[in-house]
Amino acid sequence: MDAEIVIRALAALAQEHRLAAYRLLVQAGPEGMAAGALSETLGVPASSMSFHLSQLANARLVQQQRQSRSIIYSADFAAMNALMAYMTENCCGGVPCTADTGCTPAAASPSSARKDVA
Template sequence: MKQTTAIAALAALAQDSRLEVFRLLVRQGPDGLPAGEIAERLGVQPATLSFHLAQLSHAGLVASRRQGRSIIYRADVATMKDLMAFLLYDCCSGHPELCGVGDAAAPAQGPGEPPCCAPAQPKAAGTA
């Protein structure tokens, strides 16, 4: 992730309502929520919510799709992961305890992969 992209994402999240919207969408998962339901759950006026969703969308943190007459919003997990990786990139240097990031807080990136910021495992004798 480029620094300018990270700054845009952090700026979008640096507002109470937008952070609440993003966290709600993260909890909701890939199915997302219609804009009206987001507004209702958070007690935000639809016009205000539309502005906040546009800011989050411009920063790449939410994606939308049309479903009938509704627009469904979901958190863009890939962008969120990229942002977290950007923020933690220089932190660990193989020592997750320095950042307070441990195995429980940083799950494996995929099957068979070590947790984020996990110390490099020594190679077995006789391997390249």
């Protein structure tokens, strides 16, 4: 993955509303969510949400598709997986991760999960 694309993706995610929107889109799966539903769920004005979704699309993290009068956004899972692979490609010095190394993502426990991010 090109470093410029990685920097653009990380910069897009480094904002509270965009990160929350992206996490919602990941949860929604391939079906995605309408821009209006994202705006309503996050309590962000529609014009602001449009700007944030545009930033995520420019970073190649989300895809958009028109369905009648709505624009449906969905996470680009291939881009997300490529970003995660880039971030962890040197984990453990190239040696396969084990339970002892801590490289394998663990499910967030209720006490460690942030409640302020959707």
